[in-house]
Amino acid sequence: MGKPASKRPPTLFRLFLRELRHDYFALFGAVLLIILLLAIFIGAPLINHFHDVMWVNPTPLPTSPADSGTILGLDALGRNQFHMLFVAARNTLYLTFAITFLSYVLGILVGVVSGFYGGRIDNFIMRVCDTWAMVPFLMMVIVFLIIFGRTPLTFITFFTLFTWVGRARLLRAAALSQRQMDYISASKTLGTPNFTIIVREMLPNLVDVAVANFVLTLAANVGIETGLSLLGFGLGWDFPSLGVMMQNATNPMFLQHFWWVWAPPLVLVVVLMLCVNFVGNALQRVADPKQRLV
Amino acid sequence: MKKNLLLAFALLLIAVFAMTACNNNNNDVADVNGGDDVAVATPPPAELIVTDDEGEEVVLQAEVTVDLHPALAAALANFPAYTANTNPILPRGTGTDNVLRIGVGSSTVLSGLFLRTHSSDALDTSIASLAHPYLIAWDENNMFTNSGAFSFEVDREANAVIMELQQEVYWHDGVPVTMDDLVFAYEVIAHPDYTGVRFTASSFIPNVVGVEEYREGLVDYISGMVLSNNNRTLRIYYMDPLPPSALFAGGIWVNPIPRHWIGPVIEEVGHEGIEEHPRARHEMLGLGAFEFDTIVPGESVFLTPNDNYWQGTALVDGIYIRLLPFDMVPSAMRAGEFDIAAYQAANLAEFNLMNPTNYQLYGWPAQSVTFLNFRLGYMGEDAEGNPHIQSRDDDHPITNVAIRRAMAYAFDRQTVANVVGQGLWIPAPSVLHPFNAASFMDITRDGFRFDLDHANAILDEAGFTERDADGFRLNLNGEPMTFIYGQHQNPTHEVMVPLNIQNWGLIGLRVEMFEGDFADWNVFTDIVIHGDGVGPIDIMSMGWNLGSNPNPDSLWGPGSMHNVPRYASPTFQQILDDIASEEAWNPEFLADAYARWEQAFHDEVPAIPFTWNLDLVAVNNRVANYSRVRNDNRSGQPGNMGTSTWHNMHLIGLTAPAPY
Numbered sequence: 014m015g016k017p018a019s020k021r022p023p024t025l026f027r028l029f030l031r032e033l034r035h036d037y038f039a040l041f042g043a044v045l046l047i048i049l050l051l052a053i054f055i056g057a058p059l060i061n062h063f064h065d066v067m068w069v070n071p072t073p074l075p076t077s078p079a080d081s082g083t084i085l086g087l088d089a090l091g092r093n094q095f096h097m098l099f100v101a102a103r104n105t106l107y108l109t110f111a112i113t114f115l116s117y118v119l120g121i122l123v124g125v126v127s128g129f130y131g132g133r134i135d136n137f138i139m140r141v142c143d144t145w146a147m148v149p150f151l152m153m154v155i156v157f158l159i160i161f162g163r164t165p166l167t168f169i170t171f172f173t174l175f176t177w178v179g180r181a182r183l184l185r186a187a188a189l190s191q192r193q194m195d196y197i198s199a200s201k202t203l204g205t206p207n208f209t210i211i212v213r214e215m216l217p218n219l220v221d222v223a224v225a226n227f228v229l230t231l232a233a234n235v236g237i238e239t240g241l242s243l244l245g246f247g248l249g250w251d252f253p254s255l256g257v258m259m260q261n262a263t264n265p266m267f268l269q270h271f272w273w274v275w276a277p278p279l280v281l282v283v284v285l286m287l288c289v290n291f292v293g294n295a296l297q298r299v300a301d302p303k304q305r306l307v
Numbered sequence: 308m309k310k311n312l313l314l315a316f317a318l319l320l321i322a323v324f325a326m327t328a329c330n331n332n333n334n335d336v337a338d339v340n341g342g343d344d345v346a347v348a349t350p351p352p353a354e355l356i357v358t359d360d361e362g363e364e365v366v367l368q369a370e371v372t373v374d375l376h377p378a379l380a381a382a383l384a385n386f387p388a389y390t391a392n393t394n395p396i397l398p399r400g401t402g403t404d405n406v407l408r409i410g411v412g413s414s415t416v417l418s419g420l421f422l423r424t425h426s427s428d429a430l431d432t433s434i435a436s437l438a439h440p441y442l443i444a445w446d447e448n449n450m451f452t453n454s455g456a457f458s459f460e461v462d463r464e465a466n467a468v469i470m471e472l473q474q475e476v477y478w479h480d481g482v483p484v485t486m487d488d489l490v491f492a493y494e495v496i497a498h499p500d501y502t503g504v505r506f507t508a509s510s511f512i513p514n515v516v517g518v519e520e521y522r523e524g525l526v527d528y529i530s531g532m533v534l535s536n537n538n539r540t541l542r543i544y545y546m547d548p549l550p551p552s553a554l555f556a557g558g559i560w561v562n563p564i565p566r567h568w569i570g571p572v573i574e575e576v577g578h579e580g581i582e583e584h585p586r587a588r589h590e591m592l593g594l595g596a597f598e599f600d601t602i603v604p605g606e607s608v609f610l611t612p613n614d615n616y617w618q619g620t621a622l623v624d625g626i627y628i629r630l631l632p633f634d635m636v637p638s639a640m641r642a643g644e645f646d647i648a649a650y651q652a653a654n655l656a657e658f659n660l661m662n663p664t665n666y667q668l669y670g671w672p673a674q675s676v677t678f679l680n681f682r683l684g685y686m687g688e689d690a691e692g693n694p695h696i697q698s699r700d701d702d703h704p705i706t707n708v709a710i711r712r713a714m715a716y717a718f719d720r721q722t723v724a725n726v727v728g729q730g731l732w733i734p735a736p737s738v739l740h741p742f743n744a745a746s747f748m749d750i751t752r753d754g755f756r757f758d759l760d761h762a763n764a765i766l767d768e769a770g771f772t773e774r775d776a777d778g779f780r781l782n783l784n785g786e787p788m789t790f791i792y793g794q795h796q797n798p799t800h801e802v803m804v805p806l807n808i809q810n811w812g813l814i815g816l817r818v819e820m821f822e823g824d825f826a827d828w829n830v831f832t833d834i835v836i837h838g839d840g841v842g843p844i845d846i847m848s849m850g851w852n853l854g855s856n857p858n859p860d861s862l863w864g865p866g867s868m869h870n871v872p873r874y875a876s877p878t879f880q881q882i883l884d885d886i887a888s889e890e891a892w893n894p895e896f897l898a899d900a901y902a903r904w905e906q907a908f909h910d911e912v913p914a915i916p917f918t919w920n921l922d923l924v925a926v927n928n929r930v931a932n933y934s935r936v937r938n939d940n941r942s943g944q945p946g947n948m949g950t951s952t953w954h955n956m957h958l959i960g961l962t963a964p965a966p967y
Contacts, residue, residue, distance in 0.1 A: 069809055
């Protein structure tokens with residue numbers, strides 16, 4: 014028989030909701046984020062079904078919203094900017110989510126193992142991580158993308174390869190602090206295999222830290238991916254992403270006279286990142302009892 | 308705590324402002340001892356100045372001496388061809404104020420190979436021609452004349468060309484130029500280890516007597532080149548009879564290179580190492596009005612005047628050339644960063660929006676042409692070891708002429724011309740270009756019209772009737788087809804490539820971009836021009852600056868590295884042989900050969916000509932003596948910067964201390 018519901022310690026989710034109630038920024042961010050995500054992930058396939066977003070009909074100059082009768086106008090190739098915004102946002106979010114998720118998987122594997130065992134194994138793994146982290150991340154990603162070509166697969170692979178170290182370190186620190194807890198020693202005394210201890214007992218306790226950090230990293234990765242695309246190292250012409258749409262801002266004529274080509278993706282990126290950041294901060298407070306507002 | 312914060316913030320602001328105020332112009336001009344009288348700008352010819360109805364003097368646009376399509380002629384009428392700036396010109400010795408600043412739009416870095424025998428990139432050859440112009444003159448029909456530093460004569464009986472040094476010309480280090488330097492250029496190009504692109508039939512070098520023995524290493528000189536008169540006269544004897552195209556500029560190789568400067572390079576690194584050596588690059592020794600002073604690799608070039616130039620000293624104290632992205636050209640000109648910058652037609656929209664008053668646009672028919680090429684072979688060798696094209700043998704559907712013709716009819720050149728060309732381009736109806744072949748063609752003929760139904764019909768008739776699940780056609784064996792379209796990025800291709808892929812998709816052909824995106828220019832030319840084998844790209848577009856010689860061999864001959872489609876056929880070979888044969892001295896025979904060439908090219912479609920353009924150049928109002936008319940008495944190849952043309956930079960003067 015378990016305790017009655019009201020007496021059980023609050024789950025992560027409940028704590029999060031409580032935090033939201035007390036932090037209006039986070040509440041606003043969370044609501045806006047949910048609306049945006051729903052719109053993007055439902056809207057994009059719908060739009061793709063009814064229109065061909067990449068259909069080109071070139072004109073000398075981009076057509077304004079007023080002249081073309083659409084919400085956000087057309088670019089110089091005649092593509093509807095409002096529709097492209099959905100598709101590009103979805104592509105960006107897919108990529109970023111995949112990158113963050115994979116780098117977390119790798120980071121958990123390495124970090125938790127390293128933290129649990131401690132001692133020489135920990136030392137060795139951490140030194141390997143340190144060496145790997147010395148490599149200049151952006152340069153290497155660009156170089157490898159040029160060598161191996163720019164497809165979604167290579168993009169995700171190389172991005173992951175150079176960013177997992179931070180996750181590993183964080184989770185290793187959390188695992189180290191958990192390792193000293195009594196329940197771990199108790200399990201070991203009982204003879205539970207190490208693998209079972211890690212997966213069934215330690216990992217669930219790391220979830221709150223991991224989730225908070227996951228969300229914050231997501232925001233950062235959106236920015237980096239957009240930056241790479243803006244510089245021209247994105248995913249090529251057929252794969253619109255928010256950074257590619259913003260490339261037009263580098264042209265002085267577009268910057269001055271044709272705001273609808275570059276401003277909407279810019280605003281969307283900023284809004285997305287801010288919302289994700291607010292939510293992430295709230296989650297971080299949930300993870301660390303000392304910081305909670307409740 | 309608060310005070311420290313404020314202080315730190317204030318310091319940060321000051322630092323930021325200080326950095327933005329720093330000017331990073333880096334043209335150091337050594338003071339030149341001048342002190343001559345102030346030069347006066349050359350006014351436009353008197354016959355072009357008329358008085359209009361209000362009594363104002365107006366400069367008419369210079370008469371167009373080149374045959375022009377009526378649509379282009381109408382567009383050209385909107386642009387002047389002369390500056391009317393008659394202010395006093397700044398004298399030599401003024402210093403940094405008197406430096407001509409040229410901006411060159413480019414999407415890639417400067418590759419910097421300037422040696423005449425080896426450079427082939429248009430940007431390289433343009434900048435090189437400031438330091439190393441031609442020494443032979445030609446007239447408005449593009450035929451060599453005797454008013455240059457060398458005289459030029461063709462002796463049909465002896466089957467030889469006679470060139471004689473008429474003026475004293477010096478290399479930049481003071482050593483006199485002799486005909487032995489021209490012999491040296493031939494020895495370099497004809498050498499079996501030569502790495503450049505000039506050893507082709509159109510330069511007539513393979514045709515020189517004694518070249519075969521030289522290439523086999525039996526002798527270390529070319530017996531058909533005979534010097535006399537203290538190295539001032541050169542006779543070149545040829546094996547096969549010279550055709551009429553030998554009289555045209557851009558045919559027979561006439562550029563000397565300094566034996567005393569490059570000879571030691573060959574001893575040091577051999578012929579293969581010439582291209583990488585500094586003496587072929589920033590330490591190149593030229594003989595022109597300007598010499599290289601400083602080069603920032605990949606980015607900018609600074610040239611200083613050479614006072615020993617045989618045609619006179621320059622009016623400016625230096626020329627500073629810098630690369631910038633295409634998009635930035637209009638705003639850079641408005642900000643007064645450059646005196647001269649080549650304008651793309653795509654920039655015209657911004658020009659009209661900005662309506663600047665400090666610079667003007669000058670227009671002229673472009674001497675360049677672009678083709679959309681299909682990769683149909685690779686560069687192999689013939690029986691004698693000379694480069695010769697072999698057809699591709701992998702049974703790719705692009706070798707089927709029906710596919711190429713269908714793609715030609717689905718190529719919407721008019722839309723691209725309207726959108727990018729802004730009214731200054733028209734679709735090219737023929738492989739020949741009016742710049743050098745006006746007398747051989749009917750300018751107003753029709754070429755490939757844009758007709759998707761016709762394209763579909765062609766493919767259906769050729770047997771490509773089966774389709775896959777996505778609606779793309781299958782090849783004759785029932786397998787899916789994919790064509791790889793590779794291109795570098797510029798405003799034209801940003802419109803042309805997506806439109807082509809879309810239109811070709813509409814006729815059922817799946818076309819994908821090479822590696823999914825535009826390629827870098829240098830990478831692209833490495834694959835397309837210098838690469839071995841067929842290469843990964845099936846469809847690519849390449850532009851050329853035209854020579855004065857309409858002989859198609861330089862672009863479409865079986866031994867030319869510039870033959871981008873790598874296409875040779877018996878019909879083509881017969882026509883090229885006819886044009887280069889003795890019978891071509893008969894004008895009717897030659898005209899018929901060119902007519903057959905036009906038709907054969909249209910039928911076999913190794914490439915589709917793109918558009919005939921007008922070139923635009925933006926020139927700041929402080930520049931004087933700027934003219935875009937080709938003068939028949941001048942020597943010196945017009946320096947081509949990208950798509951713009953001007954000549955005789957030593958005549959250009961500046962009338963204000965800074966661009967307006």
